[in-house]
Amino acid sequence: MKRVTIIGGGFSGLSAACYSAKHGHEVTLLEKNSTIGGRARFFNRDGFTFDMGPSWYWMPDVFEKFFNDFGKTTSDFYNLTKLDPGFRIHFSHKPPLNVPASKEELYSTFEAIEKGSASKLKTFLKEAELKYDIGMSQLAYKPSVSWSEFMNPEVLSGVLKTKFFSSVRNTVRKTFKDERLVALMEFPVLFLGTKPQDTPSLYTLMNHAALTQGTYYPMGGMLKITEAFANLAKSLGVTIITDCNVSHISVTDGSVSTIETNKGVFTADAVIGSADYHHIEQHLLDKPYRNYDEKYWKGRTLAPSALIYYIGVNKKIKGLTHHNLFFDANFEKHTGEIYDHPAWPEDPLFYLCAPSVTDPHVAPKGHENLFVLIPVAPGLDDTKEVRESYLSGVIKRIEKETGESIAPHILFSQPYSISDYVKDYNAFKGNAYGLANTLFQTAVLKPSIRSKKVKNLFYAGQLTVPGPGVPPAIISGEIAAGQVTKYLKQKAA
Numbered sequence: 296m297k298r299v300t301i302i303g304g305g306f307s308g309l310s311a312a313c314y315s316a317k318h319g320h321e322v323t324l325l326e327k328n329s330t331i332g333g334r335a336r337f338f339n340r341d342g343f344t345f346d347m348g349p350s351w352y353w354m355p356d357v358f359e360k361f362f363n364d365f366g367k368t369t370s371d372f373y374n375l376t377k378l379d380p381g382f383r384i385h386f387s388h389k390p391p392l393n394v395p396a397s398k399e400e401l402y403s404t405f406e407a408i409e410k411g412s413a414s415k416l417k418t419f420l421k422e423a424e425l426k427y428d429i430g431m432s433q434l435a436y437k438p439s440v441s442w443s444e445f446m447n448p449e450v451l452s453g454v455l456k457t458k459f460f461s462s463v464r465n466t467v468r469k470t471f472k473d474e475r476l477v478a479l480m481e482f483p484v485l486f487l488g489t490k491p492q493d494t495p496s497l498y499t500l501m502n503h504a505a506l507t508q509g510t511y512y513p514m515g516g517m518l519k520i521t522e523a524f525a526n527l528a529k530s531l532g533v534t535i536i537t538d539c540n541v542s543h544i545s546v547t548d549g550s551v552s553t554i555e556t557n558k559g560v561f562t563a564d565a566v567i568g569s570a571d572y573h574h575i576e577q578h579l580l581d582k583p584y585r586n587y588d589e590k591y592w593k594g595r596t597l598a599p600s601a602l603i604y605y606i607g608v609n610k611k612i613k614g615l616t617h618h619n620l621f622f623d624a625n626f627e628k629h630t631g632e633i634y635d636h637p638a639w640p641e642d643p644l645f646y647l648c649a650p651s652v653t654d655p656h657v658a659p660k661g662h663e664n665l666f667v668l669i670p671v672a673p674g675l676d677d678t679k680e681v682r683e684s685y686l687s688g689v690i691k692r693i694e695k696e697t698g699e700s701i702a703p704h705i706l707f708s709q710p711y712s713i714s715d716y717v718k719d720y721n722a723f724k725g726n727a728y729g730l731a732n733t734l735f736q737t738a739v740l741k742p743s744i745r746s747k748k749v750k751n752l753f754y755a756g757q758l759t760v761p762g763p764g765v766p767p768a769i770i771s772g773e774i775a776a777g778q779v780t781k782y783l784k785q786k787a788a
């Protein structure tokens with residue numbers, strides 16, 4: 296048995312651990328925090344349970360494939376509910392738009408807003424499905440260490456079919472005119488950490504995820520998924536060590552020799568760094584062993600960070616659905632403040648998750664669990680005053696939309712932002728979602744999943760392929776584990 300050590304216990308690290316164990320290796324996972332899950336951790340307060348990070352369960356096929364690879368299914372671990380409506384978008388001068396789970400209802404919703412748009416939507420979603428199938432079968436699971444992986448007729452013709460070099464914005468706006476439909480169709484790519492105009496049209500595959508596959512929720516919260524991953528890993532023999540901060544990776548003769556931590560020194564035949572790539576390279580490895588220098592990292596387009604409020608409310612709020620997008624402010628101005636001239640937003644869009652609408656387990660009876668997320672540029676100066684300054688404006692906007700009084704019913708509100716991402720996850724510039732999926736940060740152009748300098752060092756997670764989000768993190772772990780096993784086999788031969 297070969298020893299594989301994994302740094303980081305987020306989704307990518309847990310996935311890499313499970314696959315490495317399945318490949319027959321002895322696996323140890325080192326996590327700096329006291330609980331696993333990484334950005335998908337949770338906390339309890341006064342009878343509320345808050346998922347700290349992800350809340351949208353999209354691409355259920357990726358989760359299902361993961362568990363199937365181990366002879367299991369998601370329902371062995373958690374119960375999924377399909378949300379209907381999947382989500383709701385609020386606009387400033389127009390009624391809110393509910394996104395129904397049923398395709399037929401969705402077509403009717405489109406047609407009622409823009410004449411002729413139902414049939415355009417059918418065509419659009421057919422193409423999105425094709426892109427999804429091509430993306431998942433021929434692109435997402437590739438290690439992307441060389442362009443040669445993509446040089447076969449099937450992949451090339453697939454890529455051409457996806458109109459790869461057009462942008463999501465062009466594709467959407469050529470098809471739909473009503474501003475609400477445009478907002479709805481462009482929204483899903485925000486998950487990739489990019490503006491629609493900078494996102495290759497391939498990624499309208501996200502519309503297939505959002506509108507055709509639908510939005511799910513694991514009862515008990517997203518924490519049920521990390522719990523499932525950890526239980527599976529343990530059942531496969533993985534040793535998980537928490538409160539174990541890796542402080543240095545030593546390299547001898549071109550291979551990792553030791554991994555130094557506060558819990559002692561570890562050795563391994565191969566290492567997968569699933570903590571933030573920049574942290575591993577710039578802070579744990581000595582200079583000669585880094586793939587990239589600081590200048591390279593400064594030139595990357597990061598996905599946004601976030602300002603989050605975890606709020607406990609002592610009443611039920613009528614008129615809320617599980618996922619609520621407040622697009623009642625200027626989208627272009629806010630995205631400009633994230634990507635073009637980074638600054639705290641003047642009048643931000645925000646996302647409100649109210650899981651207690653669906654799930655009685657996450658708030659005391661008669662109470663509401665609210666999670667408010669404002670996307671912000673990474674690397675901003677994050678002070679207590681700035682963090683607190685947005686809350687009352689956000690609450691007023693929710694009160695206006697729902698017609699409910701909320702402010703006097705707030706039991707507590709806990710902010711979380713850029714400096715917390717740095718402290719808790721060693722996140723580069725306090726990013727929340729990793730690296731943006733722009734055209735020039737796609738596939739081989741992303742930070743490599745293999746070290747180019749250290750033979751037995753590999754990377755996983757949202758800063759390498761395939762990109763940000765829970766499903767890509769899971770895929771990334773699978774790819775990294777595959778690369779490790781390939782390396783160990785070649786070495787043994």
Ligand SMILES: Cc1cc2nc3c(=O)[nH]c(=O)nc-3n(C[C@H](O)[C@H](O)[C@H](O)COP(=O)(O)OP(=O)(O)OC[C@H]3O[C@@H](n4cnc5c(N)ncnc54)[C@H](O)[C@@H]3O)c2cc1C
Pocket residue numbers: 302303304305306307308325326327328331332333334335347348349350351352353539540541542569570571574601603668719720721727728729755756757758762763764765766768
């Ligand atoms: C607020 C928020 C909302 C999101 N919403 C969604 C969503 O709705 N749907 C979705 O699909 N995705 C969402 N995402 C993205 C998704 O959560 C991430 O892409 C994914 O969880 C990243 O997993 P990871 O393993 O790459 O990184 P992480 O989860 O960050 O895991 C890395 C781990 O490495 C550990 N670590 C760091 N340094 C060290 C060290 N020196 N020693 C040991 N351990 C170390 C960290 O503590 C962490 O546990 C969201 C993310 C955030 C932050």
